[in-house]
Amino acid sequence: MTGGAVARAGELAALARAVRPGALSTDPGDRARVAVDRSGHRQEGLPLAVVRAGAVDDVVATVRWAAAHRVPVVPRGAGTGLAGGATAGAGSVVLDLGGMDRILAIHPGDGIAEVEPGVITAELDRAAREVGLRYTPDPASAALSTVGGNIATNAGGLHCVKYGVTRDAVLALDLVLADGTLLRTGRRTVKGVAGYDLTSLVTGSEGTLAVVVGATLRLHPLPAATGTAAAYFASPEEAAAACAAVLDAGLRPSVLEFLDARTLGAIHRAGGEVPATGETFVLARTDGFAAAAEIEAVHAVLRRTATRAEYTGDPAAADRLLAVRRAALPAVERLGRVLIEDIAVPRSRLAEAAGALTALADRTGVPVFTFAHAGEGNIHPLVLAGGQDPAAVRETVDEVFRLALRLGGTITGEHGVGTLKRAWLDAELGPAARSLHVRIKQALDPLGILNPGKAI
Amino acid sequence: MTGGAVARAGELAALARAVRPGALSTDPGDRARVAVDRSGHRQEGLPLAVVRAGAVDDVVATVRWAAAHRVPVVPRGAGTGLAGGATAGAGSVVLDLGGMDRILAIHPGDGIAEVEPGVITAELDRAAREVGLRYTPDPASAALSTVGGNIATNAGGLHCVKYGVTRDAVLALDLVLADGTLLRTGRRTVKGVAGYDLTSLVTGSEGTLAVVVGATLRLHPLPAATGTAAAYFASPEEAAAACAAVLDAGLRPSVLEFLDARTLGAIHRAGGEVPATGETFVLARTDGFAAAAEIEAVHAVLRRTATRAEYTGDPAAADRLLAVRRAALPAVERLGRVLIEDIAVPRSRLAEAAGALTALADRTGVPVFTFAHAGEGNIHPLVLAGGQDPAAVRETVDEVFRLALRLGGTITGEHGVGTLKRAWLDAELGPAARSLHVRIKQALDPLGILNPGKAI
Missing domain, CATH: 3.30.465.10 (Uridine Diphospho-n-acetylenolpyruvylglucosamine Reductase; domain 3)
Structure with a gap:
């Protein structure tokens, strides 16, 4: 054991005494488990330890200890993040908050x-x-x-x-x-x-x-009632335009989802009850006092340009329509490892974005499956990485980010920047905003111990 | 002219050259006009000058000049603020953004x-x-x-x-x-x-x-339709409970307002068509696709406990009901100078707050007229200052703030802290939050030139 490692072991022993008995673990299995999140991204080495916080006092003790010893602290929930925001590498301590679950x-x-x-x-x-x-x-x-x-x-x-x-x-x-x-x-x-x-x-x-x-x-x-509508469109442009028409009509759907033809194809191949005829799928729900009348109005808008549209207020029938949306991610993931991207564009650019993603996949040869929360222009291009040329995958992902920025959008609508999107953050924020982010970070965390290397 | 004043005059001349010709005024009338906002609060002395910004360049030039000379800059819109957020005193420059109105x-x-x-x-x-x-x-x-x-x-x-x-x-x-x-x-x-x-x-x-x-x-x-309902209640408690019942029923009114008996009395005395029988008034509106059905449902909830309730989808009839709400502030202001306070409480405490405000007015002898945006528990107690004992007015206002904090609420729901509520901010935020505010302020404005003495 080196002198540094001995000193560190002494420090960790002090942390173990400062928190609830048994809260601190240096077990390699525990440390490996908390080193990664659902992105699959992995940093160099394993964290020093994990503190399973049972109460606020454990958090305070851990952060104080980390400040005293200049040790990075990586807060962690369930580790379901998709951007590498909760990954933890050598020299850090993971603060697992999953046990504070009341x-x-x-x-x-x-x-x-x-x-x-x-x-x-x-x-x-x-x-x-x-x-x-x-x-x-x-x-x-x-x-x-x-x-x-x-x-x-x-x-x-x-x-x-x-x-x-x-x-x-x-x-x-x-x-x-x-x-x-x-x-x-x-x-x-x-x-x-x-x-x-x-x-x-x-x-x-x-x-x-x-x-x-x-x-x-x-x-x-809880809404008094819900309504559900589903429609198929001959093109992504028609589907996106129909989504826009729903919102422009002053209707307030509670869900408005878009699945492209390639995604429907994956669902079809996985045994889902969808056609494999190159159509685009739109799912809309309404809820609340007027859900029944409102879903009828949503359906009336959708069916104007749809090849097929239906709606229901019956929960069991709704489940059948919802099943298409639910089947999407599992169906795509059957095909191999996928990178779940998360751009957002101004909602009027949804059709353009969907078209560009299809063209991108054709160009690079890497399959891209597109779902979108259409009401907010928040698009999840699923880039198939498994079995593909890594360079082509990288180029495809980079082009997804470029596309988002070119259309006046963002590199992440809801997943976060984490570790994986940091390289693209400057392109979105620009230098003045980056500098201000650093000043705010310094104002709140002058020692830089809180989740360093993430988000900004 | 003192040496300091000469130097300042030279500095102002430099600012006048840095902005659009004619944008800078040192005219005493202009300076007096921009020294105050609608709160009526006034700082010591008049600002040095006002820059009527016509474009971003004028703002940049003014802020750069202010940073170079350590001169406070007070940004200003229309001066309608009610908390003294845009008041400007001796030694400051007002940056009037009202002309950038495209x-x-x-x-x-x-x-x-x-x-x-x-x-x-x-x-x-x-x-x-x-x-x-x-x-x-x-x-x-x-x-x-x-x-x-x-x-x-x-x-x-x-x-x-x-x-x-x-x-x-x-x-x-x-x-x-x-x-x-x-x-x-x-x-x-x-x-x-x-x-x-x-x-x-x-x-x-x-x-x-x-x-x-x-x-x-x-x-x-724009909503496809609107609906409007109005109801009177025998007590503020019943009125507040009815507002809560509307929200709990899953209805989503676009407006949900509460006026107390004293306010109705003022409207009555001002010639408004309201009863002066000690009742509390509730106004609700709905909008959107299902406005007609939804206002009927709102009305059904209100009338359960109301002494009288009505609703309409007709805009002209709605105007008559809205007139009561619109008449409130002018009717109270006829009685003398009023301080328009702006607390918010958890919405379940609205009835308690309204009752406490009535009791407060009875105790201090200073009339308090209560309106509330009931859906958010945002209460505007109008404290009559004109013709009242200043010490009693001060005690009344202080008690309004104490009440907000005692009920788990805030000293300002939508007007801001400005100058007038700074004394109460510590009581709401506590020392740790105050310290963090100062650090953030320093990170963004290290010289402290942006509207110093306001908000925090």
Whole structure:
């Protein structure tokens, strides 16, 4: 054992004493498990240790220890991130918040919940439903991902078109700052303008500004009813135009999804009940008081240009239509390892983006499967990496980012920058914004111990 | 003329040369006009000069000059602020952005507008309506206030209950930073998580972090129809409970307002067609595709406990019901000078707050008239100052703030902290948050030249 390693072992022993007994693990299996997230990206080496925080005190102790010893701290929820925001390399300590998973309170009268960061997103929604409410942010990972992780990435989902993203649901945050100070931002009211909006600043900052140890979240009433419509279009342009027409008509769908022909083909090959005739699929849902009348109106707009359209208010029939959207990712993933990209473009450019992605795949020979949250122009091009030429895959992914910026959009709509998109961040933000990001980071984390090398 | 004054005159001459010819005025009348805002609050002395910016270059030149000479810069829109956020005292320069009032573009396909900061809020809405859209933030000052001022205070309004506050409408900002650097934050897409949320950080920062010289704003489709309901209740508790019941039923009113008995009394005395029988008034509106069915449902909820309730889909009949809400502020202002306060409480505490405000007025002898945006618990207690004992008025206002904090709310829901509420900010934020505010301010404005003494 070298002198440095001995010193480090002594430091880790001090951390082990500072946190709940048994919270700290240096077991290689544990360290390997928390070194990666769902992106599959891996940093050099393994983290020194993982602290499974059971309470705020463990977080404070860990951050204080890290500040004293200048050790990087990587906050972690369920590790479902797709951008390498929670990967941890040699010399870092992972702060696993998954065990702080209590729903502290649900206040139906105020439409709010108070939770610890490790609560599974779908669990919060389930608990809210028991009192007639729901938690609307619904990333595809909702059954696995934590509310804290969703806050770190400002996660989106299918219902954003009507209910907004995670940021829109976060009213207040309990934070541990980089020096171990505890701080509550925000408030329990929907409106409030006292002080700077630290809640929004920290939401989406991917663990680089503070550690989220609690959140006060907005809930919405369970809708009285839902409606579901599905339609097929001969071209992506017609499908995108139909989505735009729905929104332009003043209708407020709760879901508005777009799947391209290549994705339908994958579903078809996987045994899904969809045609393999090169069409584009649109799924729309409505909810609330007027869901039935509104889905009829949505259907009326869609069928104007669709080759086929249907709608239903019956939950079982709706499930059959929803199954197409649900089948998409598993069907594509059967074909090999995929890179799940996440650009957003102004919604009027959706058709152009979908067309460009098809052309891109034709040019590079790397299959690209396109889903989109059409209402927000948030597109997930799934780039098939497995079995493909790595250089062609890289060129395809780079061109996806170039396309987003060329169309006036962003390199990430809801997944975050993490490690994997940092190379593209300058191209989107520009030097003045980058410099300001660094100044804000320094103001909140002068030692640079919070998730360094991520997000900015 | 002293040596200092001569030096200052030379410096101002340099500023006059750096901006558009004629943009700088040292005329005492101009300086007096821009020294105050609608709060009526006045600082010591008059500002040195006012720069009527005609373009971004004027703003950059003024901020650079101010940085070089360590002169405070007070950005100003229409001066309709109610918290003293735009007041300017001796030694400062006012940067009047009211002349940068162009709507640069409206993109119906993306539902966005690009504007200069001096655009009058209602003018933007009017322009949007010409293409079937609307701008939803609607502070009471909308006919006079500027979009830039609304962004500075994160202004609210009647439609926030359904469409959110100004922050929810701001997608991107063009900023001049404290060193004169130009920076664009945000994006043209509704979703986007690349980098920190500087757009939200600057929105509501009352000119203390950067000068807003442009904004990309979200527009919404004009609703296909609207519905309006009004109801009277025997007690504020019943009225507040009815408002809560509307929201709990999953209905999404576009307006949900509450006026207390004392306010109705003032309207009655001013000749308004309302009863003076001690009742509480609730106004609700619905809009969109299902407005007619939804207002019927709202009415059905309200009438359960109301002494009287009615609803209509007819615009002329709706105007008669809306007139009660519109008459409130003018009716109260007829009684003398009023302080327009702006607390918010968790919406379940609305009845308690209304009751406490009535009791407070009884105790101090200072009349308090209460309106509320009931859906967000945002309450405007109008404290009659004219003709009252100043000490009793002060005690009444202080107790309004104490009440907000005691009920878990905020000292300002939508007007801002400005100058007038700074004394109460510590009580709401606490020392850790205050310290972080100062660090963020220093990161963005190290010389402290941007609207010093305001907001934080």
